[in-house]
Structure formats: structure tokens, C-alpha cells
Amino acid sequence: MEKKTIVNPLLEIRNIETYYDLIYAIRGASLTVAAGSVTAILGNNGAGKSTILKTLMGLIEDQPDKGTILFEGNRIDGRDTEDIVCRGISYVPEGREVFEELSVRENLLMGAYTRRDRDGVRRDFERIYDYFPILADRTHQWAGTLSGGEQQMLAIGRALMSRPKLLCLDEPSLGLSPILVKEIFRIITQINGEGVTILLVEQNARMALNIADTGLILENGRFVMKGPSRDLMDDPNVQEFYLGMQSETSAKGYQRWKRKRRWR
Amino acid sequence: MIDFIQMLINGIAAGSSYALIGLAMVIIYKTSEVPNFAQGEMALISTYVAYMLLEQHQFPSYLAFPLSLVFAVVLGCILEFTILRRAKEPNVLGMIIITIGIEMILMGLVSWKFGAEQKSMPFPISPYDSVMIGDFFVSTLEVLTLVVALCTMIVLFLFFRYSRLGMAMKATQQNPMAARIMGIRTRRILMATWGISSLVGASAGLLLSPVIMQPYMMWDPMLKGFAAAVMGGMTSLPGAVFGAYLLGIIENLFGGYISIEFKSVVAFAVIVLMLCIRPSGLFARHYVKKV
Amino acid sequence: MTFFSIDNLAIAFGGLQALQDIRFDVQAGEVFAIIGPNGAGKTTLFNCINGIYRPDAGNIRFDGRNIQGLRPDQVARLGIARTFQNIELFANMTTMENIMLGRHVFMRTGLFRGAAMWGPRSFAGREERDHRRQVEKIIDLLRLQAVRGKLVGALPYGTQKMVELARALALEPKLLLLDEPCAGMTAEEKQDMIFWIKDIQNDLGITILLIEHDMRMVMDISDRILAINFGQPITIGTADEVRRHPEVLKAYLGEEDHRESAA
Amino acid sequence: EEGVTATEIHIGQWGPQTGPAAAWGSVARGTDAYFKMINERGGINGRKLIHHMFDDAYNPAKTKAGVKELQEGTGMFAWVSGVGTAPGLAVRDYLMERGVPWVGPSAGSLHWVDPPHKYLFAVYPLYALEARALCRYAVANMGKQKIAIIYQNDDYGKNGLKGAREELARHGIELVAEVPVNVTDSDLKPHVMKLKKSNAEVVLLWTTVRHAVMTVGISKAMRFQTQFMSTSTCSDFPLMMHISKGAWEGVIAATFAELPDSGYPLLQTYKQEAFDQYAAKGERWGLFYYAGIVFAEPLVEAIRRCGDDVTRERLVQELESLKDFKGISGKISYKPFDPNDPSCRQGQSQTFLVQCMAGGKAKQLTDWATID
Amino acid sequence: MDMKRDYYEDVQLFTSGVVVFWMAIMLAALAIFPFLATSYYIYMANFLAINVIVVIGLNILVGYAGQVSLGHAGFFAIGAYGTVILMTEVHLPFLVALPLAGLIAAGFGFLLGLPSLRLEGPYLAIATLGFGLTITQIIGRIELFGGRQGLHTPELFIGPWHLESDRDFYFLLIPLTILLALTARNLIKTKVGRALIAIRDAEIAAETLGVNLMGYKTLAFAISAFYAGVGGGLYAFVLRFIEPEIFTLLMSIMFLAMVVVGGLGSIMGSITGACLLSWLDLQLRNILSIPYLGKWLEALSQEWFSITGVSNIQLIVFGAILVLIMLFEPLGIFGFWIRAKKYWKTWPF
Ligand SMILES: Nc1ncnc2c1ncn2[C@@H]1O[C@H](COP(=O)(O)OP(=O)(O)OP(=O)(O)O)[C@@H](O)[C@H]1O
Numbered sequence A: 001m002e003k004k005t006i007v008n009p010l011l012e013i014r015n016i017e018t019y020y021d022l023i024y025a026i027r028g029a030s031l032t033v034a035a036g037s038v039t040a041i042l043g044n045n046g047a048g049k050s051t052i053l054k055t056l057m058g059l060i061e062d063q064p065d066k067g068t069i070l071f072e073g074n075r076i077d078g079r080d081t082e083d084i085v086c087r088g089i090s091y092v093p094e095g096r097e098v099f100e101e102l103s104v105r106e107n108l109l110m111g112a113y114t115r116r117d118r119d120g121v122r123r124d125f126e127r128i129y130d131y132f133p134i135l136a137d138r139t140h141q142w143a144g145t146l147s148g149g150e151q152q153m154l155a156i157g158r159a160l161m162s163r164p165k166l167l168c169l170d171e172p173s174l175g176l177s178p179i180l181v182k183e184i185f186r187i188i189t190q191i192n193g194e195g196v197t198i199l200l201v202e203q204n205a206r207m208a209l210n211i212a213d214t215g216l217i218l219e220n221g222r223f224v225m226k227g228p229s230r231d232l233m234d235d236p237n238v239q240e241f242y243l244g245m246q247s248e249t250s251a252k253g254y255q256r257w258k259r260k261r262r263w264r
Numbered sequence B: 001m002i003d004f005i006q007m008l009i010n011g012i013a014a015g016s017s018y019a020l021i022g023l024a025m026v027i028i029y030k031t032s033e034v035p036n037f038a039q040g041e042m043a044l045i046s047t048y049v050a051y052m053l054l055e056q057h058q059f060p061s062y063l064a065f066p067l068s069l070v071f072a073v074v075l076g077c078i079l080e081f082t083i084l085r086r087a088k089e090p091n092v093l094g095m096i097i098i099t100i101g102i103e104m105i106l107m108g109l110v111s112w113k114f115g116a117e118q119k120s121m122p123f124p125i126s127p128y129d130s131v132m133i134g135d136f137f138v139s140t141l142e143v144l145t146l147v148v149a150l151c152t153m154i155v156l157f158l159f160f161r162y163s164r165l166g167m168a169m170k171a172t173q174q175n176p177m178a179a180r181i182m183g184i185r186t187r188r189i190l191m192a193t194w195g196i197s198s199l200v201g202a203s204a205g206l207l208l209s210p211v212i213m214q215p216y217m218m219w220d221p222m223l224k225g226f227a228a229a230v231m232g233g234m235t236s237l238p239g240a241v242f243g244a245y246l247l248g249i250i251e252n253l254f255g256g257y258i259s260i261e262f263k264s265v266v267a268f269a270v271i272v273l274m275l276c277i278r279p280s281g282l283f284a285r286h287y288v289k290k291v
Numbered sequence C: 001m002t003f004f005s006i007d008n009l010a011i012a013f014g015g016l017q018a019l020q021d022i023r024f025d026v027q028a029g030e031v032f033a034i035i036g037p038n039g040a041g042k043t044t045l046f047n048c049i050n051g052i053y054r055p056d057a058g059n060i061r062f063d064g065r066n067i068q069g070l071r072p073d074q075v076a077r078l079g080i081a082r083t084f085q086n087i088e089l090f091a092n093m094t095t096m097e098n099i100m101l102g103r104h105v106f107m108r109t110g111l112f113r114g115a116a117m118w119g120p121r122s123f124a125g126r127e128e129r130d131h132r133r134q135v136e137k138i139i140d141l142l143r144l145q146a147v148r149g150k151l152v153g154a155l156p157y158g159t160q161k162m163v164e165l166a167r168a169l170a171l172e173p174k175l176l177l178l179d180e181p182c183a184g185m186t187a188e189e190k191q192d193m194i195f196w197i198k199d200i201q202n203d204l205g206i207t208i209l210l211i212e213h214d215m216r217m218v219m220d221i222s223d224r225i226l227a228i229n230f231g232q233p234i235t236i237g238t239a240d241e242v243r244r245h246p247e248v249l250k251a252y253l254g255e256e257d258h259r260e261s262a263a
Numbered sequence D: 001e002e003g004v005t006a007t008e009i010h011i012g013q014w015g016p017q018t019g020p021a022a023a024w025g026s027v028a029r030g031t032d033a034y035f036k037m038i039n040e041r042g043g044i045n046g047r048k049l050i051h052h053m054f055d056d057a058y059n060p061a062k063t064k065a066g067v068k069e070l071q072e073g074t075g076m077f078a079w080v081s082g083v084g085t086a087p088g089l090a091v092r093d094y095l096m097e098r099g100v101p102w103v104g105p106s107a108g109s110l111h112w113v114d115p116p117h118k119y120l121f122a123v124y125p126l127y128a129l130e131a132r133a134l135c136r137y138a139v140a141n142m143g144k145q146k147i148a149i150i151y152q153n154d155d156y157g158k159n160g161l162k163g164a165r166e167e168l169a170r171h172g173i174e175l176v177a178e179v180p181v182n183v184t185d186s187d188l189k190p191h192v193m194k195l196k197k198s199n200a201e202v203v204l205l206w207t208t209v210r211h212a213v214m215t216v217g218i219s220k221a222m223r224f225q226t227q228f229m230s231t232s233t234c235s236d237f238p239l240m241m242h243i244s245k246g247a248w249e250g251v252i253a254a255t256f257a258e259l260p261d262s263g264y265p266l267l268q269t270y271k272q273e274a275f276d277q278y279a280a281k282g283e284r285w286g287l288f289y290y291a292g293i294v295f296a297e298p299l300v301e302a303i304r305r306c307g308d309d310v311t312r313e314r315l316v317q318e319l320e321s322l323k324d325f326k327g328i329s330g331k332i333s334y335k336p337f338d339p340n341d342p343s344c345r346q347g348q349s350q351t352f353l354v355q356c357m358a359g360g361k362a363k364q365l366t367d368w369a370t371i372d
Numbered sequence E: 001m002d003m004k005r006d007y008y009e010d011v012q013l014f015t016s017g018v019v020v021f022w023m024a025i026m027l028a029a030l031a032i033f034p035f036l037a038t039s040y041y042i043y044m045a046n047f048l049a050i051n052v053i054v055v056i057g058l059n060i061l062v063g064y065a066g067q068v069s070l071g072h073a074g075f076f077a078i079g080a081y082g083t084v085i086l087m088t089e090v091h092l093p094f095l096v097a098l099p100l101a102g103l104i105a106a107g108f109g110f111l112l113g114l115p116s117l118r119l120e121g122p123y124l125a126i127a128t129l130g131f132g133l134t135i136t137q138i139i140g141r142i143e144l145f146g147g148r149q150g151l152h153t154p155e156l157f158i159g160p161w162h163l164e165s166d167r168d169f170y171f172l173l174i175p176l177t178i179l180l181a182l183t184a185r186n187l188i189k190t191k192v193g194r195a196l197i198a199i200r201d202a203e204i205a206a207e208t209l210g211v212n213l214m215g216y217k218t219l220a221f222a223i224s225a226f227y228a229g230v231g232g233g234l235y236a237f238v239l240r241f242i243e244p245e246i247f248t249l250l251m252s253i254m255f256l257a258m259v260v261v262g263g264l265g266s267i268m269g270s271i272t273g274a275c276l277l278s279w280l281d282l283q284l285r286n287i288l289s290i291p292y293l294g295k296w297l298e299a300l301s302q303e304w305f306s307i308t309g310v311s312n313i314q315l316i317v318f319g320a321i322l323v324l325i326m327l328f329e330p331l332g333i334f335g336f337w338i339r340a341k342k343y344w345k346t347w348p349f
């Protein structure tokens, strides 16, 4: 994949710290997302990946505690979520969060809430149904009764409806079938090709690093590794813990007693 | 037969005021899932404002009534802005208690200012004038209430159906967090709904005031309006109106033919039975969580 | 006699035929996987087994009994436990308490004995203690010690999945239904999960029905696989048979080599 | 004696100032103004009356709390008035056990006098008696045969119903309709339809003020012509005319006190010296207000007669010795305590009937008469 | 955190010596109190204790099982009437009549619980509200229950012990309250309580773990109604007189407010919530006799409001307290407590 040169950072997170009440979740993380790039954040369970995105979206009240977030050069930390969204960031939350008692169609409509151009919205409807044909079949079904994967598609589709500048995805491939995982990543690349910047949190490290320009690894609320995704893929530690290479030959008994290694 | 039809008419007449209150409650419930127990008292205070303008400041009624309606809107917005919005991590029960608290405050203010004595609202239409259609009577005030209720319903219905706001409200109710992610200004929407709902409630208060005007006047209509809204499904505007008329008719028929003593509670018994069959009211689809 | 069998199962929601003609049987001690595209009806199948949905037609036999039409709690009492695709934990309880709920069916403390729990030597106190001991075993097994006393609502996603598994194990099931146990886990965690599932199968002798989209995992641990699409079975067979089946390739895996993509 | 010092006598009273029954709150405020008037005139034999009133919101639990607090804290010599049957019943035994006199509960209930209590003196005529007076007038003077009643579904209304039934039974008539109404009802159409269907020539109103007004108003709207007769609760004609927007005209009511605009000299004195001096802004010189005076009059008179020896035993003696005492209500008499005679503690049994004329003026139909 | 904890920990009645110490002091204070206070304060204590009982029961339903009830005054009435009727008509001794009346209330609770299986939120609120209103209507209709005129309670004997004064009653009531509170605490710590919380948090998951939804939901209603019924039976004797109009919707709302203000799902919260709100309810009538403030309020009323309605300030104050507590601590008083504890633990930081 062609390396994109860093033109100007679309999003810049500087040294943010986030607390959940007394739990210190993000311990000073900085990150720059270049316009037009795909950035992937990897990390273990509980590392704080989702928290970074939530902080960015202004979803955690009174947070970040310290640090600044710049979007297109303007400070957005401490602002209302609605405001941040209107500036052109859209977000696929962890756990889908669809509107359960609205139909699929209405969910998508809500995604386009900030938009005024009716024709564009109609075209985007087509586009989403194109990406995910099964959603078209379920147009009038309540989103709450969709299958897990369908809900995930809906959440992604909904986020795409707003035509964002920056798209933040929290584990988009969660619960999707292999064919769809591929499809999702293909769509992400395609959207990226259309000029949308992508910030991606993924467990599926291989796929994520495959399409990302930059990768970051989060441990315990701090970034422990940053770099072009190629470099990360070649790193032995990353290979062992995130890409699962070493365990290819794994057998019972060996893995069980394996010590959990962490960068600390 | 004549009796029966007259009872139907009476039922519809009684239902109109329930319908207005029911609509008001539905509007707020649609966005915040809170049954607003202060609805009646919000209407009460607006009604007393109209009374004050008319009696104490000698405003003409074409000014006093619109002004009191404007007051209602402002009141609704202020309540939302100063109190409900401040609630951190609200759970539904906590919000209910807050509305009950507001109810007490408003009731206290009205009784403090005006005393508990029954007042006489100088309303342009006497509540005891009636028109006769064949053998049947309808009081003119009730005709007015009916018209207002139906118009309100239609306007609101169209508004919510054809404006994006309607769906945004529903989205806000179901998942406030996700709604904000969509860029829906949930706070503004909440404020607007409180304003509108207060307006609708206040019109019910004004229309009831010629018949009875004292601090407890809205208690019973509020409960009935709430019951009507539940009957209709709590999220459906036509449902609330339908429920209200059904309730009024059931009450009147039951009072007329079976027992007048239990007239005021029969509605609730019917509702319990109805809910056993349709647990989310007549007009709402029942949602069963999928795992 | 088969341990668990489904015959001719069908269910529809409104106009949508979610399941149709599903039939398979599972031998005791087997790991049986179910795969299929999103919305194929896998979770629905679990819900039918569980008694959450009532199938329109068909038979579900377990341990020589027809369990079709039983309530979920009755099914649980027969020894079928499950985990959920979207985590369904009791968010306001600690991990320990969550797992204790798995012991629910074994506890004899009723209303009155519970009310009379005056100290650890009362009936309820003794029972409580005994079951806590059982729960500790499970906590040790799944290495959840660190989160024993934490409210599960604030745990990371992957850990919540583990707690769910622990809770299901506490029921001492004969048949365990796992709905995407590895979703949202890192490669490393997935491997741990694979071993645990193997342990559960081998050491505890529990039969497992598994839904999973991670093909490597499915291939690794399942003895047989059922593939469904649009509510209808495509094929049943061993891992290799299924993954070569053209329809599975087309509808589910994508044409390329699945190993590449699914890791 | 408890509650009595060289210069003061402490009297307690409860009354709802808040809650659904708050309209009755003016009773206590009336008593307050009355006591202030007496104190202004130098008190009773040199002692001032200290009035302690509290709001119980018509909630018996609160009544009991307040009464206990005042009785055990400050110490009341006696209690006066006190609105409501249920609140009164919640404290009756407490007061009687402690031997604290209680004069003039403001409700015409049998509970106060049957069985009689040594320290409890009722002033308000029994509701049943008022009903009798009205029925008797309707049958004997107006020649009506078809009489119906709409009554509040509680102690108050049921007493009225009972009285009406008894009186009509004497004439060999039965009520053509008995329609109960619950305090919380807001729609009285079905009730009025029932009345209308019975073709009653006379309808007795035994309800709250607002329900009475609604009944009369709805009847008007339904073109149901009949003679309405109401209990004394609704005999405040200016008020009734005002809130019914004129529909009240023609209604006949029983009363237990002189009419507000009757020019009765004592009443005028009260108006000028108590009401005009002490009533708060917004207060109305109406029945509910000077009812507070009516209930307190016998107590004040008895204390006066005690002279310097203000003790409870003496007070009871003096109250028992009241014979045909005339304040602004009917004549009041008590008899020495007799556990088997309910009438020994029912001070007043007189009433007279008035009719509401245009502008809220009252036309006196009968003179004060004692009903048996 | 990593250590295996003592299995006893949650099972024991008192978790530490400190707790035992404070408990002992509390008990001593409760025991001496009636000898120092006048009967007014004892009456108030009794009144609070009854509310505590009802609110604990209601919390089991609302806080633990997650069902709302606006009809608890109905169960309260059933308990009150049940106890009195069983004593006067069936001639049962008080100590038999009281739990029996509680059981009758529980029976009604069970019945009301049946429709609740499918209802939630406002739907359940209306159903229970209707129940509360209907019950008092029905009681008022039945002559055996004294109809609208009400009933006086009979003399109260427990064996040879004649309970005449409030103080006598206090000695019956307080131990009973403590017993009921501890019972509730035990109940929610064991199987039943866990199942209820499970149903509240994730109904379907609970079901698949073998929790019988129907059984436990109705059980929650029944337990809660039982507490309300027992409370009602005691209330009749504190008031010594009952009539249908006492058991209003307002009463149900007050109970609910006490639960929520105290803290959903906390027994200690229920106790403090019930005490605080019922104390306020009784005491606010004296607000105008507070030095300075009272005078100022009166002056304010003269100027801007009306003197005739001045007592309504208590309504405003009460409402404002409800609002403020809920705004600043949605978890109720219990939330304050948790926060204080947390703060204390991490104090120097
Ligand atoms: N609402 C909350 N309250 C308290 N602590 C929380 C909350 N949400 C998350 N945490 C804690 O913050 C830390 C980071 O959580 P986060 O959800 O960001 O992890 P993650 O990297 O997204 O993990 P996963 O891969 O499981 O989604 C975890 O230790 C978690 O326990």
C-alpha cells in the first residue's frame, strides 16, 4: 500500500489523561492522525482503547482530566458530543448501540441527522444497502431484533451516513463472519480512498495492520509502540501477542503455563 | 338508548381533557422515558397565571390566555434547563422522584400565592351553557375542549411524523448516548419537548378552569391522562387520545349502568386487564429484548 | 441413544423464516460447532434450545427427554448452560456474585432459611460457604482471581466474556452452549480460550455447542461442524469437509483461503 | 392547671392549611382572630388566650404528632375546633385519656357524641339533623314527594344520607335516588344523569363545595330543573354564587350560624373587631371563617364563667351548665355527663333554612328551629 | 485483591468488631430513648419505625427486583384492616393476627405480581396505582370494615402485657423493626436476593441460569407486600384509628420517594431515607416557627404571596429537598455514604 505523507494532522491528541471516577484509565496518551490516513490502535483487553475514543468523542463527563485534543487545529476537548460530531467526526461505538426500537431504516436516517441534502442522503442509503445487502432485506425490522452481526453492520452503516471527515471505529469486525470481515476492511479502504480519515480500534490485528498506515499499541493506558504498520508487523513481540504467529503450532500444556508478558 | 348515547357523549367530553394531559405526558415520555408527575401542576400554575392576569391586572382575555400559554412554554423550558438537565447519571426512578418534587414545589407556590379557596375563572365561555342536538346535550366548553384536543393531536402527530425532530426524540429516548453520537442535540430536544408538553398541558388546565379552579384541580385529570397515555401505549400520540376517549366512555358507561361508586377506579381495573393482553398498550408494539 | 438431538426445527418471526429443517445430533463429549453468515439463525437456534423462543415445529431431545416447550429455567435445571453473544452479565454484581448465580439451581436455601441466616453456622450460611468454595474452583480455573470482587459492569469486554463462561460453568452443565466466546479478544486471549474450552471438554467432560466466526478456532477445536445459511442447513461434517464445501466457501468464508483471512 | 398561668391560657387547634382539604383552613384562622379580639379587650378575667394552631394537612398521623407535641411540650389547657373526622378520631382517645377538654370539633359527626365523652363537647349540629330539617321543609312546606340525594362517599355524606332516609321514612317516602360521589371525582356527569333520570323534584347536596357547584352547574347544562337543597357546608352564598357563576341562585341551604350579611349585632361586632382588625390580606368574611368563632364561643364563655378558678374540672362543670347560650350560632346547651345519653354532649341542634337569591343575597325561609 | 477471601465474610452478621461496637451503642441508645423522651417523641419514633418497615419491603421490590409500585398504600391498608378485623372478628391474638394480615397482603401482592410479569415502567406504575386506589374504594364499601366511617383498634394485649402507651408499643415495635430489617438483609444476601437482582439486571440470563422468573417476580411482590402489610397492622395501633381515606396515593408516593431518596438496593439507605423523609414530613409544619427564617418568610408572604397560604412553604421545601437530593446524589443517601467511604479509603490522595 502506498505510504501517505503526513500533510497536516487532522486530529491531534496531546497527552490526555482520563479517569472513570477514581480509576485511572488513560495515563497520558498522545496521538496524531494525518488527514487521509488509516490509523490503527491495538491493545489488550482493558488497555483503554475504547476509552481513548470515548474521550475523543466527549462521552465521558468532565474528561479528559488533562491534555488537549485538536481537530483541524481547533480544540474539541471539553465540548459537547453533538458539537464534536457536527465538526465531522463520526463514531461506531463498542457494543453496537443501535436504537433498538427504531427500524433499520430509521436508524440509518438518524445517522444522517446532521445533514441537510436530501438527495445525498438518498444516495447514501443506496450505498449502505449496497455494502450490506442483508440490511436492505431487514429495512423495516426493529434494530433490537437483528442478529449480532447485522447490528454491527447497521452501526457501521449508520456512522457512514453522516459523511464524516474522520471515522472512528471501535472493533468494527466484532462478530462478523469471515467474509464480512474482509468486506468491512475492503469498505474501510474504499472509504479511505474517498478521502475519509480513519481511526480504527481492532482486535483483529493482522487485518488492521494490513490496511493501516500507522499502528499504535496501547498497554495499560499508555502507548508503548508507535510506527508505520509494516514495522509493527515485523516486530517479534507484536507477532507473538497480537498476530498470534508463535502459537501457530501451539499444543495443550505449553500454552497453559505460558507467562503473560507485557511491556511495562 | 337515549341514555346510552348521552353517556357516550359525556364520555367523549370527559375524555377530551384526559387526552390533552395524556398528549402532554406522551411528549415527554417519548424523549426521556420519564412519566412526568409534575404535568398537572405545570398546567395549574399556567392557569393561575391566566387568572392573575385577568383578575388582578385586568388584562383582556385575548391577551391573558396567550400570555399564559407563552408562560407555560417558558416554564417548561426553565424546568428542564434548571432541574432535569442537572440530574447526573439519572435513572428513571430518580427522575420520577424529581418530577414529584417539582410537582410539590409548583403546588406549594400556587397555594402559597392564591390560597386554597376555590376561585372563579372569568372564562369567555360559561361552562354551564349547553347546546342541544336532538335529545342530547353537550356543553359548549366541552365542544371547544374536544376541538382543541383533536387539533393538538393532529398538529403534533404531523409534526412528529414529518419532522426529523420526531424521530430524533424517539432515538433520544432509546439510547441517549447513541443519539448524541448521531449529532442529535439531545438537550435542546429535551428542552423543546418540555416546552411543548407544558403548552399542551396548560391548554388542558385552562379548559378545565371554568368548572373548577383550586390548587388540586389537576390531580385527578393528571392521573387519568397518565392512565390514558398508558392505555394508548405511552409513546403514541393517537394512542393517548384514543385511550383517553376510551377511558372517558368506559367510566361513563360503567358509572351509568353498573356502579357509580367505583366509576373513578374502574378505568384502572380495565387498564390492568388490557395490559395483561397488550403489555405495551394498544398502540405500541411490545418489544422483547433479544439476546 | 444420542445425547442431544434436534429434529426438523423451524421458527419464523413474522414473515421471516429464521430456521427451517434444522436437524443434527451431538454425541456426549463432543465439541460441535455451528457456523454461518450473520443473520443465518445461529443465535436463534440457541434460543430455541434454551427455551427463550418457542419453535414452530420440531423436536429437541436432550439426555433422553424432549425438552421442547420447557421454560428456560427448566432447561437450565436439566443441565444446559449458555453464554451470550452480547454480554448478559448482572452488571451491578461482583464477579463472585455473578458466578454464585450459576449455583442457583443447586442451592436449597429458600425464603425462610435465607431469612434466617443468622451467622455462618446456620443452614443458609453453611450452604453459602460450600457453594463459594465451588465458585472459587471455577475462578481459579479461569484465572479470574484479580477481578473476584469487582463489579462486572466496569470490566473490560474480554474479561466479561470470561466471567460469563465462568457463570455458565458454575451450573455444572452437561451441555454448554457458547455463542461467540472469542469475539472481541486478542489473538493471545483467543488461544487461552481455546485451551480452556478444550479443558472443559476433556477434564470436565462437558459437551459443547459452539458458535464462532473465528474459523481457525472452529477448525482447531470442533469435532464436527454444522453450517447454516438463511436458517437452513448447508452441510454437516468435519472441519475439513465443511471448509471445502463450495456453498460454505461462497456464503461464509469468501473464495480465498480462509486461513489468511480469519487469523 | 396545665396550660394555665396567671396571665395566660393556652388553647390548641389543628386545621389543614395545605393539602386537598386546605379550603377548611380558614376555620382555624377565624378562631385565631377571635382570640386576638378577646385579648385586645383584656382577655378573660385578666388572662390572655394563647392560640396554638398547626397544619396537619388532613393527615391523621400528622394531627396526632402535632397534638402530642403541643400537649406534652407547651401544655394545652384545652383544644378547640379541629377540622375533620379522621384527624379528630386519631386524637380523640389521647385527649380523653389525659382529660383534656376539647370543644367544638368542626364536623357534624356522631363519633363525637355517641358514645359521649366527658371532656368532648360538640357544637356543630349533626349532619343528620340538617338533612332532616331540609327534607321536612321539602315535604311539609313545599309539598314535594320525589327527593334525591347526592352525597360524598364518606362519614360526612353518609350522615346526611342517614338523616334524609330517617326523616322521609316518617312521611312514608323513600329517596328516589342516592348517588355517592368520591372526593376525588372530577367528572360528575354520570351522577347528574342518575339524578335527572330519577325525576327528582328536590335534590339534596351533601358534598364538598366544588362538587355541589358542579352538580348544580351540570344540571343547568343538562336542563335538569329541580330544587337543590344543600347542607350548611355550602351555605356561604356569595362564595357559591361566585364560583358557580350564578348557577347557585335558588338553592336552599341549612345553616348553623347567623348569615354573614344578616346584621345580627354580635356578628357585626365580630366582623368589625376580629375580622377587620386581624384577618390577613385575601381572607374572606365567609362561613368557613367565622365557623372558627362559632366553635370557640362556648369554650370562651365557659372559661369566662370559671372566673379565677380556671381548671379543667371547673370548665367541664361550666360547659355542662350552659343552657340556651346564644352566640352567633343556634342556642347551645349541654347536660351533665351521662354515658348513655348522646345528647348530653351535643350542644347545638338548631338550624334554619335560607334560599339563595340573585347576587348571593340570602332569603330566610324559616326561623331557628330545634330538630328532634 | 488477589487473595482468596474468607468464605465467611459475607455470611457473617457483623463484619468487624467496629461494627459490633457501633451496633451495641445504637441498641443501647434505642433502649434508653423511651425513658428520656416524652410520648410525642416516642410516637414519632414509632411512626418512623413503621415507615422503615414498609420502605425496606418496598426496596426489595423496587431496588432489588427492579419493579416499581405506586400501590403500596393498598397493601398497607390491607395489613391495617386485616390485623384489626382478625382481632375483633376472629378474636385472634395480636401476634397471630399481625403476621396473618401480612400474609393476606402478601397474597394480594402475589396476585398483583402476576400481571407484572409482562409489564414494566409506566405500565406497571399505572397497574399498581390502580390497585392502590381500588383497594381503598373496596374497603370503604364493605360494612364489616367500618365502611367510610372507619374503625377503632381494639385494646392491645400480648399475653398478660397490656400495651397502653406509646412507650409500651415502642418496645414491641423497635425489636420487630430490627428483626424485619435483619431478615431482609439476610434474604437479599442469599439465594433469593441474588436471584432478584439478577432478574433486574439481565432477565433472560437469569432465566437461563435456572431462575424461575414468574416465581421470583411474584415472590418479590409478595415479600414486599408482606412488609407493607405488617407495617400497616402496626400503623393501625399507632394511630388507634383507621379509615379508608388515610391510605391515599400520596402515601404510596411517599413510600416510593423514601426508597429512592434512601438509595435503591440498600437496606441502610432505606432506613435513613424513611427516617429522614417521614421526619421532615412531620416536622416541616413548624417551619414558620424557626427563629428569623419564619419571620422573614412571613414578611415575604405579606409582600408577595398570601398569608392564608403561608403554610404551603412546607410543600415547597419538601419538594425542593427531594429534587436536590436526587440531583446531587442519584443514588440517594446511600450514594453519599459510598462516596464518603471511598473518599476515606483513598484519603491522603
Ligand atoms: N464505565 C467504567 N467505569 C469504570 N471503569 C471503566 C469503565 N469503562 C472502562 N473502565 C476501565 O477502564 C479500563 C479501560 O477500558 P476500555 O474499555 O477502554 O478497554 P479496551 O481497551 O477497549 O478493552 P476491550 O478490548 O475489552 O474493549 C479498563 O480497565 C476498564 O476496567
Ligand SMILES: Nc1ncnc2c1ncn2[C@@H]1O[C@H](COP(=O)(O)OP(=O)(O)OP(=O)(O)O)[C@@H](O)[C@H]1O
Binding pocket: A138, A141, A145, A146, A147, A148, A149, A150, A175, B290, C013, C016, C018, C036, C037, C038, C039, C040, C041, C042, C043, C044, C045, C085
Ligand atoms: N425476535 C426476533 N424478531 C424478529 N426477527 C428476529 C428475531 N430474532 C432474530 N431475528 C432475525 O432472525 C435472523 C437470525 O438471527 P440470529 O440472531 O439467529 O442470527 P445469527 O446467526 O446469530 O447471526 P450473527 O452471527 O450475526 O449473530 C436475523 O435475521 C434476525 O434479524
Ligand SMILES: [Mg+2]
Binding pocket: A049, A050, A051, A094, A170, C157
Ligand atoms: Mg473496547
Ligand SMILES: [Mg+2]
Binding pocket: A147, A148, A149, C042, C043, C044, C085
Ligand atoms: Mg448471533
